[in-house]
Amino acid sequence: MQVPRDLRYTKDHEWARIEKDIVTVGITDYAQDKLGDVVFIEIQEEGTTLKQGEKFGTVESVKSVSDVFSPFSGTLKEVNRALIDNPELVNKDPYGRAWMIKLSASDIENEIKNLMDAEAYEKYCKEAD
Amino acid sequence: MKHTPLYETHKRLNAKFMEFGGYEMPLQYTGIIEEHLNVRNRVGIFDVSHMGEIFIKGKEALAFCEWLTPNHVSRLTVNQAQYSFLLNDAGGVIDDIIIYRLAEDEFMFCVNASNVDKDYNWILMHKRGNVEIENRSEDIGMISVQGPLSSHTMEAIFGGINTLKRFTFKIDSFAGKQIIISRTGYTGEDGFECFIDNEAVVKLWDSIIEAGKPHAIKPIGLGARDTLRAEMGYPLYGMELNDTSTPLSTNLGWVIKLDKAAFIGKEALEIAVQKGITKKLVGIVMNGRSIPRHKNPVLLKDKVIGEVTTGTYSPSLSRGIAMAYVDNNIEINEVGVDIRGILHTGNVIQLPFLKK
Numbered sequence: 001m002q003v004p005r006d007l008r009y010t011k012d013h014e015w016a017r018i019e020k021d022i023v024t025v026g027i028t029d030y031a032q033d034k035l036g037d038v039v040f041i042e043i044q045e046e047g048t049t050l051k052q053g054e055k056f057g058t059v060e061s062v063k064s065v066s067d068v069f070s071p072f073s074g075t076l077k078e079v080n081r082a083l084i085d086n087p088e089l090v091n092k093d094p095y096g097r098a099w100m101i102k103l104s105a106s107d108i109e110n111e112i113k114n115l116m117d118a119e120a121y122e123k124y125c126k127e128a129d
Numbered sequence: 130m131k132h133t134p135l136y137e138t139h140k141r142l143n144a145k146f147m148e149f150g151g152y153e154m155p156l157q158y159t160g161i162i163e164e165h166l167n168v169r170n171r172v173g174i175f176d177v178s179h180m181g182e183i184f185i186k187g188k189e190a191l192a193f194c195e196w197l198t199p200n201h202v203s204r205l206t207v208n209q210a211q212y213s214f215l216l217n218d219a220g221g222v223i224d225d226i227i228i229y230r231l232a233e234d235e236f237m238f239c240v241n242a243s244n245v246d247k248d249y250n251w252i253l254m255h256k257r258g259n260v261e262i263e264n265r266s267e268d269i270g271m272i273s274v275q276g277p278l279s280s281h282t283m284e285a286i287f288g289g290i291n292t293l294k295r296f297t298f299k300i301d302s303f304a305g306k307q308i309i310i311s312r313t314g315y316t317g318e319d320g321f322e323c324f325i326d327n328e329a330v331v332k333l334w335d336s337i338i339e340a341g342k343p344h345a346i347k348p349i350g351l352g353a354r355d356t357l358r359a360e361m362g363y364p365l366y367g368m369e370l371n372d373t374s375t376p377l378s379t380n381l382g383w384v385i386k387l388d389k390a391a392f393i394g395k396e397a398l399e400i401a402v403q404k405g406i407t408k409k410l411v412g413i414v415m416n417g418r419s420i421p422r423h424k425n426p427v428l429l430k431d432k433v434i435g436e437v438t439t440g441t442y443s444p445s446l447s448r449g450i451a452m453a454y455v456d457n458n459i460e461i462n463e464v465g466v467d468i469r470g471i472l473h474t475g476n477v478i479q480l481p482f483l484k485k
Contacts, residue, residue, distance in 0.1 A: 040420055063156070063161065
């Protein structure tokens with residue numbers, strides 16, 4: 001299972017890459033492995049205001065449906081259209097081409113406390129198994 | 130949870146597991162879509178040892194089976210198999226089964242894993258005449274080999290198996306054990322199902338994997354088993370079939386032979402036919418990318434006309450598909466499916482989804 005060191009993680013298995021106040025979000029390798037073949041992704045419109053922990057989309061595999069939640073409060077700036085057209089990218093490249101949204105975050109400094117670093121997330125996944 | 134003799138094999142193959150019928154079974158190995166397409170295009174091997182086997186034997190076995198099930202058992206010759214049901218007095222489906230005529234006076238019922246105890250008790254409770262009833266589900270393993278290259282694979286181990294006709298079987302031996310090989314399956318492809326003593330299951334699996342190597346055989350989990358049967362519109366107990374509704378609204382009405390002598394559930398079915406069948410099972414192919422799921426409401430304009438029984442993604446059609454019971458008396462082409470509060474449209478089709 002891949003857990004890149006430079007990312008932050010939620011308990012719902014989203015990852016967040018923080019670059020100044022822009023946060024790129026996707027789901028983790030652990031999550032895609034649990035889901036199996038992803039066949040459909042729905043994401044809210046650009047411009048939507050999200051609170052930390054609020055649902056911003058749905059990821060469907062052959063067998064199941066999972067909601068995805070925003071790791072930070074902010075405004076949804078960009079949706080990865082290429083991913084909507086090729087949902088299987090989630091299984092192939094969860095931390096790269098399968099990024100889901102870019103978020104203009106409003107309070108990274110405070111909200112980051114609610115996320116895990118790579119080490120804590122790895123431990124969290126092991127305990128979940 | 131119970132395990133089949135192949136549990137360690139599945140673990141070595143890195144299977145993801147799920148609970149099914151009290152067993153810990155492989156959901157998938159490399160991925161449902163890949164496995165599904167391997168069965169459609171080449172060949173796949175399934176561990177279905179969780180399925181049950183109930184034997185009925187004795188002078189009056191035929192008469193008893195005729196009484197227990199709605200299809201014409203007497204039309205079965207020895208070495209022939211038949212799809213049928215166990216029905217309750219109200220005509221509801223206790224289980225869907227395959228009946229194998231092993232000898233003039235001996236039959237094997239292959240039943241769903243989750244229903245073994247229910248079926249066995251039902252059969253015991255209705256025992257009539259000179260028959261012996263034995264539940265050997267725990268001792269017998271079952272391997273299914275499905276796909277257009279399944280006969281090439283099986284022929285390499287069991288020479289002459291190619292001549293078996295659909296829904297017939299032969300009894301052979303393998304690793305010193307008796308094996309029943311039938312040309313049946315649940316995928317819509319050519320295929321074989323093998324019943325053998327638990328002790329020989331792993332050896333049989335390994336031999337089939339070896340024989341299938343030139344044909345790119347793959348182990349297939351229950352995930353793809355479900356998408357394969359869904360594309361063919363095959364009803365599944367617990368989804369399309371249940372104890373409280375008759376099979377008359379399904380595409381399996383042909384199984385019910387109301388012209389035969391008394392059988393359990395016959396009166397209720399006759400009354401149901403007289404009253405008129407109000408629901409029918411249809412297929413829905415979604416227009417967009419959304420995937421319908423079990424229990425999603427089906428709407429015509431603003432009116433709910435039914436509910437999704439099976440909803441999944443079809444790897445062959447790259448679309449969401451659903452089976453649903455809808456009102457029988459309306460001609461419908463396009464319907465809406467309410468998927469988690471949002472209405473998506475789909476086209477109603479005659480089953481199966483995949484015409485072969």
